[in-house]
Every structure is written in structure tokens, then in C-alpha cells.
Amino acid sequence: MTEPLEMRLVGHRGFPARFPENGVAGVEAALACGARFVEVDVQLTRDGVPVLAHDGDLMRVCASPRAVCDTDHDEVATLCRRHGTIPDTGAPSRPLSRLADLVPLFPHGSPALLFVELKRESLAHHGRRAVLDAVLGEVAACRERVVFISFDREVLEQAHRYGPVGLVHDRWDHHHAAEVAALGPEYYFCNAELLPQEGPLGLPDRRLVVYETVDAGRAAALMDRGVDLVETFDICGMGQRLRAMACGAT
Numbered sequence: 001m002t003e004p005l006e007m008r009l010v011g012h013r014g015f016p017a018r019f020p021e022n023g024v025a026g027v028e029a030a031l032a033c034g035a036r037f038v039e040v041d042v043q044l045t046r047d048g049v050p051v052l053a054h055d056g057d058l059m060r061v062c063a064s065p066r067a068v069c070d071t072d073h074d075e076v077a078t079l080c081r082r083h084g085t086i087p088d089t090g091a092p093s094r095p096l097s098r099l100a101d102l103v104p105l106f107p108h109g110s111p112a113l114l115f116v117e118l119k120r121e122s123l124a125h126h127g128r129r130a131v132l133d134a135v136l137g138e139v140a141a142c143r144e145r146v147v148f149i150s151f152d153r154e155v156l157e158q159a160h161r162y163g164p165v166g167l168v169h170d171r172w173d174h175h176h177a178a179e180v181a182a183l184g185p186e187y188y189f190c191n192a193e194l195l196p197q198e199g200p201l202g203l204p205d206r207r208l209v210v211y212e213t214v215d216a217g218r219a220a221a222l223m224d225r226g227v228d229l230v231e232t233f234d235i236c237g238m239g240q241r242l243r244a245m246a247c248g249a250t
Contacts, residue, residue, distance in 0.1 A: 005220055005246065006239035010037040010115065010231040012212055013054060017234035020061070022052035024097045027105055031112055033236040037229060039115040039149070042099055042135060044122040049073040050099040050135050056121035061096070069125040073098075099138040106145040114142070115166060115187075115209075118150040118159075128155040136162065153183055160184075166209065170194065175203055192222065192230075202226025216241035 014026025015033075022040050030038050041054040045068055058064040058071070062080040071079070077095035099116065106114050116139070122131050132148075132155060139146045148159040149166035156165040166187030167180060172194045174180060180188075185206055192210040195201060201208060201222070211231035213219045216238055219230045232238045 005223055005242045006034070007036050008223055008229050009035065009219070009235050009238055009242075010039050010209060010211075010229050011035045011235040012039055012231035012233050014038060014040060015233075015235055017237060021233075022054060022097065024101045024105075027102055030235045031105060033239060035235050035239075036111055037113050037115065039117065039231060040099075040102070041117045041119055042122070042131075043068040043119050044126050044131055044134055045073045045076055046070055047072045048126070048130065048134050050131075050138050051076060051096040052099060052102075053096055054119070056119070067121070067125075069122055099135060103139060103142050106142040108142070108144070110142075110145055112145065114139075114146050115149050116146055117168065118148060118152065118155055120151055123150070123152050123155055128152070128158060131155065132158055147187065149187065149189060153179060156183060156185065172196065175206075175208075189231075192218075195222070200226045202228070214238075216245060220245060 011030035013021040014023060015030040016026060019026030019029055027038050040052050042050045043053040044050055053068055057067050058079055064079045066079060080095045102114065106112060116135060118131055147164050147166055149168055150156055151168045153167060156167060159165050164186035166189055167183060167185040168189040170191055172190050175188050187207050187209055188203060189209045189211060192213050207228040209229040209231060210222060210227050213230050213232055219238060220242060222230055
């Protein structure tokens with residue numbers, strides 16, 4: 001039986017169409033919608049706490065110019081509470097979630113997989129080994145449900161000792177490069193806007209994940225061309241639209 005297309009969606013930063021991005025509430029909502037894959041971003045605070053944050057600074061989500069890497073975890077929580085709303089959603093502001101806050105959502109035997117992106121700002125500031133050790137410590141209880149991903153190939157070389165990894169890249173034609181082949185990532189993430197306009201897209205030796213897609217028709221077309229997984233900010237809405245499309249085709 002063919003797998004339903006909605007099962008091949010990835011909750012990009014959780015469910016930011018309705019919840020603050022990279023937050024526990026958004027991840028919980030995505031999983032409640034039946035998501036089998038969720039992606040979050042991780043930065044390290046100055047005192048080495050992995051928090052769920054995409055940007056290197058706190059301006060967009062906390063209205064503070066402070067860099068995450070230059071701010072202790074307790075300070076990060078205070079700065080975010082002082083800001084009244086999250087600009088993207090209008091939802092009440094909350095402290096940035098810790099990576100550890102997601103662990104109970106991915107228990108042993110869970111069908112869901114968590115992609116954790118190790119952000120370049122923290123890798124540059126703290127060093128690859130320090131970041132990797134910190135995140136490994138946080139997700140130890142659900143390690144088999146976690147896949148580390150990054151633009152940084154060198155940290156993935158270290159992370160590959162502990163399980164599958166995903167290389168994030170901004171060039172489609174780089175998927176066959178020698179250094180990618182040497183790493184042998186199980187997943188290859190690419191910006192959907194950089195894909196060829198036509199022709200097959202599947203990769204024979206790894207799963208292809210593309211980001212970011214808001215149109216259900218385009219998501220279905222990409223999957224039909226060989227894309228394995230599609231990231232979306234609106235995983236529940238996209239899933240509903242894909243199901244409706246499938247019903248209309250029968």
C-alpha cells in the first residue's frame with residue numbers, strides 16, 4: 001500500500017503557522033496531527049545550554065539584539081518574557097524552549113523522528129565538539145529518535161559515530177560531490193527553490209528532504225518526482241490539503 005503523502009511531511013521548526021517556532025507547543029501540535037517527522041534548530045547559550053532557536057540573535061523572537069551564544073540561559077528566559085508577542089504569530093511570548101524539553105515527546109518506540117539542526121553560529125562560537133557533546137547529553141533518553149543535521153559537514157562527521165545524519169545544503173548539484181559521498185549522510189536537505197524545474201529528483205543513496213513548501217500541489221508534485229520528505233511551516237494544514245487532494249483523485 002502506498003504511504004499517504006501527508007506522512008511524508010516534516011514539521012519545519014515545529015508548527016510555526018500557528019505556534020511560536022521551535023517551541024514545545026508547536027512540536028506537540030505537529031505530533032498530535034500525526035506528524036512522523038519534526039525539525040527544530042538548536043543554538044547553545046553562553047553557559048552551554050542547548051535551546052531551540054533558529055537565529056544567532058534574539059531580535060526576531062525576543063526583540064533583543066543579544067546573541068544567543070553571548071547570553072546565559074537564565075538571561076535568555078528573562079529577555080523573552082519581557083517581549084509582549086512573537087512577531088510571526090501574535091502568540092504570547094515564552095522563554096525559549098530547551099532541547100531537553102522535547103525528549104518526553106519522543107519516547108522509545110515512538111514512530112516520530114526528530115531532526116535537530118546544529119546551527120553554524122553556535123558551532124563557530126563554542127566549537128563543534130562542545131556543541132555536539134551538549135546536544136548528545138540533552139537527548140540521551142531518546143537518542144534513537146533523533147537525527148542531527150547541519151550545514152557544517154565536519155560536525156556531522158563527528159555526529160555520524162552516534163547515528164544517522166543529514167547534510168543541509170544550499171546547492172542541489174552538490175549532492176554528488178566527493179566530500180558528500182565521503183560523509184555518506186542518510187539524509188540530504190536542499191532548498192526547494194534550487195531544484196531543477198523538471199525531471200526526477202530522487203537520490204539513490206540517501207533520502208532527499210526539501211524546504212520550505214507552502215503549496216500542497218507543489219509538495220505532491222515534488223514527491224511524485226522523487227523527493228522523499230517535504231518541510232512545511234503548516235504541517236497540519238498541509239496534511240489536510242493533501243488528504244483532500246487524494247480523496248478528490250479517487
